[in-house]
Amino acid sequence: MAALLRQVRRSLIIRNDLCNTRTMTDADTAFDYVSSAKLPTRFGEFRIHGFVEEDSGQEHVALSYGNWTVDDEVLIRIHSECLTGDALFSTRCDCGFQLEKALQNIVEHGSGVLLYLRQEGRGIGLLNKVRAYHLQDNGMDTVEANEHLGFDADMRDYRICRFMLETLGVKRVSLMTNNPRKRQALTDLGIDVVKRIPIDHGVTEHNKGYLRTKTEKLGHDFDPHLLK
Numbered sequence: 001m002a003a004l005l006r007q008v009r010r011s012l013i014i015r016n017d018l019c020n021t022r023t024m025t026d027a028d029t030a031f032d033y034v035s036s037a038k039l040p041t042r043f044g045e046f047r048i049h050g051f052v053e054e055d056s057g058q059e060h061v062a063l064s065y066g067n068w069t070v071d072d073e074v075l076i077r078i079h080s081e082c083l084t085g086d087a088l089f090s091t092r093c094d095c096g097f098q099l100e101k102a103l104q105n106i107v108e109h110g111s112g113v114l115l116y117l118r119q120e121g122r123g124i125g126l127l128n129k130v131r132a133y134h135l136q137d138n139g140m141d142t143v144e145a146n147e148h149l150g151f152d153a154d155m156r157d158y159r160i161c162r163f164m165l166e167t168l169g170v171k172r173v174s175l176m177t178n179n180p181r182k183r184q185a186l187t188d189l190g191i192d193v194v195k196r197i198p199i200d201h202g203v204t205e206h207n208k209g210y211l212r213t214k215t216e217k218l219g220h221d222f223d224p225h226l227l228k
């Protein structure tokens with residue numbers, strides 16, 4: 001009996017070398033899983049998995065590390081693209097620091113997933129974010145700048161997360177975020193968010209004001225002592 005259970009459990013272990021194309025249709029959007037490959041990083045060897053939204057052609061990736069079974073609580077981060085913070089070392093925001101910390105945490109934990117969503121500028125795009133930064137240089141905060149440009153404060157759409165996590169065999173998660181709205185978005189998609197893990201790294205003199213605004217206007221949970 002024990003041997004049978006072990007065999008069933010083994011067959012449930014998610015292999016990170018997925019290779020089949022997979023599609024899911026949401027109410028009004030279709031998503032495809034495209035391919036995966038090894039991705040050695042400074043932190044450890046991940047696999048990268050490619051996904052696409054059929055209508056918009058928007059591409060997203062997931063990085064996975066280690067193995068799990070469908071019943072396991074998997075450590076995840078949903079990271080919104082921030083070219084300036086993630087790739088260009090900007091200290092205007094905390095994104096680059098959080099990205100690094102999330103990958104480190106996953107490796108230390110032994111397994112996990114980072115969904116890297118192409119939602120630059122909270123969904124307004126890179127150049128609109130530059131426009132918003134320009135307005136912030138002249139006194140607006142991050143929310144006022146978005147609104148001045150005719151956007152909502154946060155335009156992100158998380159629907160593809162369900163497809164990405166299902167493809168990777170993840171149903172239950174512990175989520176690294178300071179943003180309660182992300183947690184709610186995942187819960188609304190039917191993902192069991194067992195716990196939230198704060199990821200308050202990367203406070204700098206340049207981003208304290210921005211982080212304060214996120215706490216006050218966007219409901220982020222941030223340790224107030226860090227923002228003094």
Ligand SMILES: Nc1nc2c(ncn2[C@@H]2O[C@H](COP(=O)(O)OP(=O)(O)OP(=O)(O)O)[C@@H](O)[C@H]2O)c(=O)[nH]1
Binds near residue numbers: 133
């Ligand atoms: N429109 C706009 N987007 C910004 C600004 N600063 C950072 N971003 C974008 O905000 C997104 C990250 O969102 P954050 O609000 O920093 O954090 P979060 O993802 O909601 O929450 P965490 O999970 O705690 O990191 C990225 O897409 C960044 O490009 C800004 O001033 N204006």
Ligand SMILES: [Zn+2]
Binds near residue numbers: 082085095096
């Ligand atoms: Zn950023």
